[in-house]
Structure formats: structure tokens, C-alpha cells
Amino acid sequence: MKPVAPEYTHYFSLKNLNDEIFHKSFSLILVIVLTSVIVALAESAQGVFASGYAVGRVANALITALFTGIGLALIRFLLYSELLKKVYTFVLCLGSIVLALTEVFCLVKFLTKMSASVIQVILDTNNAGEINGFFGSYFDIEALIIILSFVFLGLSVFFFSERLYRLFAAHRKILAVFLIIVTGLSFHITGKVGGRSASVPLIRFLDSTKYILKVRYQIEKMCADKTNRVxxxxxxxxxxxxxxxxxxxxxxxxxxxxxxxxxxxxxxxxxxxxxxxxxxxxxxxxxxxxxxxxxxxxxxxxxxxxxxxxxxxxxxxxxxxxxxxxxxxxxxxxxxxxxxxxxxxxxxxxxxxxxxxxxxxxxxxxxxxxxxxxxxxxxxxxxxxxxxxxxxxxxxxxxxxxxxxxxxxxxxxxxxxxxxxxxxxxxxxxxxxxxxxxxxxxxxxxxxxxxxxxxxxxxxxxxxxxxxxxxxxxxxxxxxxxxxxxxxxxxxxxxxxxxxxxxxxxxxxxxxxxxxxxxxxxxxxxxxxxxxxxxxxxxxxxxxxxxxxxxxxxxxxxxxxxxxxxxxx
Missing domain, CATH: 3.40.720.10 (Alkaline Phosphatase, subunit A)
Known part of the structure; x- marks a missing residue:
């Protein structure tokens, strides 16, 4: 029997697994959690949730995003190429920030978050005149503050993620207690721990896109069939x-x-x-x-x-x-x-x-x-x-x-x-x-x-x-x-x-x-x-x-x- 190569044994060791997921993927997990919580807070601020239920929904979003982030980090771990890992992390982080920015903007301006209809509208806004008209109508000081806030978030994660990791690592017990409290709040208020992965902007976008493709196919199929079966x-x-x-x-x-x-x-x-x-x-x-x-x-x-x-x-x-x-x-x-x-x-x-x-x-x-x-x-x-x-x-x-x-x-x-x-x-x-x-x-x-x-x-x-x-x-x-x-x-x-x-x-x-x-x-x-x-x-x-x-x-x-x-x- 051919022995397992030492480098693979080391790569899949518990120590390296912990380092790859919780250290090297810390920025990815952090972005997934922060963007999900920010969108949940924006929903609460716009009255999408009843006030008493809002705390539970935010707690739900945090727990769900944490597990989603860890899952995405596991996928990153399986990518053996360092270049591929960097590209994977960059794309997911940037995508999450852009999607969260879009959701907060839509919540503030239109009282709606990411959905199949929103994505369809974006896809149909396909010429310079429409884009200029849109920004002329809705680009105001409120929109500027939202955009700058997310730019600040992205830069902070890029420049300070290592410091934040060391800070969290040094206070693991406090972090554990915090997560237990959040989990308790989530269960007490909503009756469940965490929620569907669609609480995460990135996953919600993927789900909505999948829905668009599925419904388009079904509607096209139905429209193409002119048979009256009544x-x-x-x-x-x-x-x-x-x-x-x-x-x-x-x-x-x-x-x-x-x-x-x-x-x-x-x-x-x-x-x-x-x-x-x-x-x-x-x-x-x-x-x-x-x-x-x-x-x-x-x-x-x-x-x-x-x-x-x-x-x-x-x-x-x-x-x-x-x-x-x-x-x-x-x-x-x-x-x-x-x-x-x-x-x-x-x-x-x-x-x-x-x-x-x-x-x-x-x-x-x-x-x-x-x-x-x-x-x-x-x-x-x-x-x-x-x-x-x-x-x-x-x-x-x-x-x-x-x-x-x-x-x-x-x-x-x-x-x-x-x-x-x-x-x-x-x-x-x-x-x-x-x-x-x-x-x-x-x-x-x-x-x-x-x-x-x-x-x-x-x-x-x-x-x-x-x-x-x-x-x-x-x-x-x-x-x-x-x-x-x-x-x-x-x-x-x-x-x-x-x-x-x-x-x-x-x-x-x-x-x-x-x-x-x-x-x-x-x-x-x-x-x-x-x-x-x-x-x-x-x-x-x-x-x-x-x-x-x-x-x-x-x-x-x-x-x-x-x-x-x-x-x-």
C-alpha cells in the first residue's frame, strides 16, 4: 500500500485545519457575519420586523452567517492552490459587501431587500440613460453615506483583519459567552437557533438567481405550449x-x-x-x-x-x-x-x-x-x-x-x-x-x-x-x-x-x-x-x-x- 505523502498528512492535520479555517479565512467569515448583521439591522430600522422580534432576527442572522462563513471557509480549505484561495476569498468578500450595500440601499430607498424581482430590474437596467436617470433621482447624501460606510467596512477588513483575529483569539472565552447569549436570544425570541442560509446576502442572491432561472424556464415552457387542455x-x-x-x-x-x-x-x-x-x-x-x-x-x-x-x-x-x-x-x-x-x-x-x-x-x-x-x-x-x-x-x-x-x-x-x-x-x-x-x-x-x-x-x-x-x-x-x-x-x-x-x-x-x-x-x-x-x-x-x-x-x-x-x- 502506497503511504500518504507527508505534505498531505500535514495539510489535513487538525492544527493546519484550525489555522486555515479560523485564521487564514478569518476575513471571509468576518465579512459574511458583518454584512448579514448590517442588513438585518437595516431591516429592523425600516420597520420590516416588529420591534420585539427584531432582536431575535438579528441574533438569528448572526448565528446563521457564522455557520455559513465557516462552511465557505471549509470550501476554501479544500482549494489546494494558494492563488485560487486568494481569488476565492477576494470574490466572496467583495461580492458580499456589494450585495449588502445594494440591500441596505434598497431597504432605505424602497423598503425591499434582495429578491428575484430586484435582480431582474437590475438586469433590465441596461443603458446609460437609464443608469444616469436612476442616479440623478436617488443619489443623495443618504446614498453617499451608505456607500462610504461600506467602503470603510471593506477597507477595515482588508487592513485590520489580522489585528482583529488576534483580538478575538486573545478573548476566546468572552467570544464564546457572547455567542451563547446570542444563541439563547435567538431561540428565546424566534423559537429556533439560526435560520435559513438565505439570511446571508450572498446566499440570498444565489437563491434568487437560481429562482429566476428556474421560473424563466418554467414560464417559457408554459408560454411555448399553446395547447388548451381545459x-x-x-x-x-x-x-x-x-x-x-x-x-x-x-x-x-x-x-x-x-x-x-x-x-x-x-x-x-x-x-x-x-x-x-x-x-x-x-x-x-x-x-x-x-x-x-x-x-x-x-x-x-x-x-x-x-x-x-x-x-x-x-x-x-x-x-x-x-x-x-x-x-x-x-x-x-x-x-x-x-x-x-x-x-x-x-x-x-x-x-x-x-x-x-x-x-x-x-x-x-x-x-x-x-x-x-x-x-x-x-x-x-x-x-x-x-x-x-x-x-x-x-x-x-x-x-x-x-x-x-x-x-x-x-x-x-x-x-x-x-x-x-x-x-x-x-x-x-x-x-x-x-x-x-x-x-x-x-x-x-x-x-x-x-x-x-x-x-x-x-x-x-x-x-x-x-x-x-x-x-x-x-x-x-x-x-x-x-x-x-x-x-x-x-x-x-x-x-x-x-x-x-x-x-x-x-x-x-x-x-x-x-x-x-x-x-x-x-x-x-x-x-x-x-x-x-x-x-x-x-x-x-x-x-x-x-x-x-x-x-x-x-x-x-x-x-x-x-x-x-x-x-x-
Whole structure:
């Protein structure tokens, strides 16, 4: 048997292993830990975590980053070439610092951290004009401080890592006690020690990139397959105009239609008085993020199904197409991330599709989409005038920008009805934002008026839901972050409008709608209700999941793994 070479025996000795991982890789581990903790602190400062939970999340990030850093150091140890080790360390350290800088900047400016959508936006910002425009808008003293801080961090690690290593080595017992305390805090507050490796900016970037590639492949595969696999069991559809409108970030708690004291939905209130509009009182969304909600709204997939099996579930547009409807898609959401969305796939199944936000092609999307929903009206009018008469039955699907942040950019000055001084239920530093949110809802009420107007003298039905809700400090948070999920983020409006001609021709359906308005419901099953309204049945249709059906069965509503009733506590 050939003896092991002495140099290999020495290299893999315990002493050398300790020296390679904890001494020579100290700068790598330090950068991984520091960048992860800094991002976690930035999240806490921006209110992404509830204050009591923030300490536990930061402790979680520290422990997770430490183990991740040690794991990366082990990989470095296995690289036998010293040059390769140096390149490996430099690339990971520089990459971690740049990614953490990007995340802190995004958190401060846009209240979001690294995600697949952010990476996609960066990839799509590909010309000098866009880059200059972005820096012209967002490069300020705050941005300069963030950049200089990370430059200082990088230089400090480069010049002082050896001194820091000796300092830590000399106080190992104190360091051990500190890590025990941090571990205890992590477990006490969050119920676990450490977290997913995605707490580390570098790993989160790799995970997001992997997700982009996976979803792009899946969406491209789905879009390339034009086969309509819907199996219709019965088709009694005869409604000439079926309209489905998806709102954005609208909370029913801020709509006068639902009892809000501020007159934010005057048009819908008037429609309710005439008996043409029915407001459902206990409807929630299955998630608090648009991208996660859309597959449920637009297909037969429910929140208890495996998302990886999305291709098994028929999209709603395919059902209407199979029933000989002409389908139209109008969206004021971004085209920059459409390659990542299920909405893209569904829009590609329509006979006609228009993305009115297609000119927004850079990072400005995350803070200031200035295309208001009124830009959807001209293409809508064109479709209605030029294309709809060609067929007896037409489906229109709208995706509004609604009350997406920043609220003040969602409406023109003429709809700035509510002022800071009109708001008396909130502290002074919150009144302005609440007023802007109410104005965005008022403007959406107007847009819905404009969508309904051409159908008033036709036989038509319109279903309106918001993708998810928005918390406005009712529970101490503002926004709809999944990390701080609350009931307010999923409590949404759901309304059904019917024209007079529809009421005359479909009295039983109208009665069923009226009798169902107080039933508890979650919109992951909405497609079954839409099919009931359209009088279409397919293999995947289930009457027990339709809120207006006599066979409706109330089931537990689970939001991101949590019972809705628990969120209400």
C-alpha cells in the first residue's frame, strides 16, 4: 500500500485545519457575519420586523452567517492552490459587501431587500440613460453615506483583519459567552437557533438567481405550449361581457363602501344603493404579495396545493377561451418583471394583451411608477370598439396599479381630496400617508367607474377584488410585508357589479350573489365563483368552492401556513 505523502498528512492535520479555517479565512467569515448583521439591522430600522422580534432576527442572522462563513471557509480549505484561495476569498468578500450595500440601499430607498424581482430590474437596467436617470433621482447624501460606510467596512477588513483575529483569539472565552447569549436570544425570541442560509446576502442572491432561472424556464415552457387542455363538462355561458378586475394593495377598512368614515368610494356606494353592486364582507387573500397571489386568482390552484404543480391547474383564461369567449388582458403593472410572473403566462393565453406600464424599464419602478391607471382606458376603449363586436362573448381582465406604493404617485392632483388635516385617527407623523392612501382608493373608485360606464347599457357583469390588503398601522406596521404578516394585509374588498340588463336576464344568479355576501371566503378559490357566474363547468371546477353556490362549504382559511383566525388575535 502506497503511504500518504507527508505534505498531505500535514495539510489535513487538525492544527493546519484550525489555522486555515479560523485564521487564514478569518476575513471571509468576518465579512459574511458583518454584512448579514448590517442588513438585518437595516431591516429592523425600516420597520420590516416588529420591534420585539427584531432582536431575535438579528441574533438569528448572526448565528446563521457564522455557520455559513465557516462552511465557505471549509470550501476554501479544500482549494489546494494558494492563488485560487486568494481569488476565492477576494470574490466572496467583495461580492458580499456589494450585495449588502445594494440591500441596505434598497431597504432605505424602497423598503425591499434582495429578491428575484430586484435582480431582474437590475438586469433590465441596461443603458446609460437609464443608469444616469436612476442616479440623478436617488443619489443623495443618504446614498453617499451608505456607500462610504461600506467602503470603510471593506477597507477595515482588508487592513485590520489580522489585528482583529488576534483580538478575538486573545478573548476566546468572552467570544464564546457572547455567542451563547446570542444563541439563547435567538431561540428565546424566534423559537429556533439560526435560520435559513438565505439570511446571508450572498446566499440570498444565489437563491434568487437560481429562482429566476428556474421560473424563466418554467414560464417559457408554459408560454411555448399553446395547447388548451381545459375539459368542459357543461357550457351554458351567454353573458356577452364578463369583466374581472384585480386591484392592488386595497384594504376594505379604508373604503367607505365598507363603513370607513372617509368618503373614499362614492361611486361604489352609489352603485350599492341602486342594487347593482354587492360587497362581500368577509373575504381575504391567500398571500400578502402580488406575485404569490396571482397564480391563485388566475387558476384552479388553491393555497393547500403544491405550487410546484402549477402547470396542472387550468388558467381561467383558457376556460373562457374554450367556451368561445374572446379574451382581453390589460395590465398597468410592470413589464420589466413579467418574465417572472404567472400573470405573463395567463396574458399570453389571451387573444389580445396590453401592458400599459411597458415604458417603465428601470429601478425607478420600486419607488415611483408614474403611469396612473387612467392610461389603461384608451386601449380598453379601442378593444371595446374595434375587437369586441367581432364576437358574441368577451372576457376583459384588468390588473390595476391601484394603491401600490408610493400612494401619492397613484393619482393626479385633482383626486387629492383628503388632506393631512382631515385625518383624525392617526398620530401626526402618519396622517399625510393615510390621506394619500385614501386618495389612491378614491382614484381607483373613479377608474372602476370608467371601466363600468361602457357596460351600463349592455348585458354585463364585473367582479372586482384586490390582490391583497394593506396595513396602515392598525397593528403597529405599515405595508404588507410577509415577514410581519397580519390580518389587515389580507383583508380585501370583493364586489360584484351587474348591469340592469344582466339583472333582468339572470335573476337567480343575482339572488345567489346577494345571499352570499356575508360568507367567509378566500380568493384562492375565486375561479370557481367566476365559473358559476359564467355558467361554465369543467373537470377542475368544484361547486363547494364557489361562494355563490348552494353547495358551498366553509373551510379553514390558511394564509402562508397560518390560520386566519390566529392572525385576527
Amino acid at each position: 375539459e368542459i363538462v357543461s357550457d351554458n355561458s351567454d353573458v356577452p361581457y364578463f369583466v374581472f378586475v384585480i386591484g392592488e394593495s386595497e384594504s376594505r377598512h379604508f373604503m367607505s363602501l365598507y363603513g370607513c368614515k372617509y368618503d373614499s368610494t362614492p361611486y361604489f356606494k352609489e352603485l350599492e344603493k341602486t342594487g347593482n353592486l354587492f360587497a362581500f364582507t368577509d373575504v381575504i387573500a391567500p398571500r400578502s404579495v402580488t406575485a404569490l397571489v396571482m397564480p391563485y386568482l388566475l387558476s384552479f390552484m388553491s393555497s393547500v396545493d403544491d405550487e410546484r404543480d402549477i402547470m396542472k391547474y387550468d388558467p381561467i383564461v383558457d376556460v373562457f377561451n374554450k367556451a368561445d369567449y374572446q379574451s382581453f388582458w390589460l395590465s398597468n403593472h410592470e413589464k420589466i418583471t413579467k418574465d417572472l410572473s404567472y400573470s405573463t403566462y395567463v396574458s399570453s393565453r389571451c387573444d389580445f394583451a396590453e401592458f400599459t406600464a411597458k415604458s417603465i424599464q428601470n429601478l425607478e419602478y420600486f419607488s415611483k411608477l408614474t403611469l396612473r391607471d387612467e392610461v389603461m382606458l384608451p386601449p380598453f376603449a379601442r378593444f371595446l370598439e374595434e375587437k369586441a363586436p367581432d364576437r358574441d362573448k368577451n372576457l376583459f381582465v384588468f390588473q390595476l396599479m391601484g394603491s401600490h406604493i408610493l400612494y401619492k404617485d397613484r393619482y393626479p392632483d385633482s383626486f387629492a381630496k383628503f388632506k393631512e388635516g382631515d385625518i383624525d385617527d392617526f398620530s401626526s407623523n402618519r396622517k399625510k400617508l393615510v390621506a394619500e392612501y385614501l386618495n389612491s382608493i378614491l382614484y381607483s373608485d373613479h377608474i372602476l367607474h370608467e371601466i363600468i360606464k361602457p357596460f351600463k347599457d349592455k348585458e354585463a357583469i364585473l367582479v372586482y377584488v384586490s390582490d391583497h390588503g394593506e396595513e396602515m398601522w392598525q397593528g403597529g406596521f405599515q405595508g404588507h410585508a410577509p415577514a410581519n404578516l397580519s390580518a389587515y394585509m389580507v383583508e380585501i374588498p370583493m364586489t360584484i357589479w351587474v348591469s340592469d340588463k344582466y339583472k333582468e336576464k339572470h335573476p337567480k344568479t343575482v339572488a345567489a350573489v346577494k345571499n352570499a355576501i356575508n360568507r367567509p371566503y378566500m380568493t384562492d378559490n375565486l375561479v370557481h365563483t367566476l365559473l358559476d357566474l359564467a355558467k361554465i363547468k369543467t373537470k377542475q371546477y368544484d361547486p363547494a368552492k364557489s361562494i355563490i353556490n348552494d353547495k358551498f362549504v366553509e373551510i379553514p382559511r390558511i394564509v402562508n401556513g397560518i390560520r386566519y383566525e390566529d392572525l385576527r388575535r
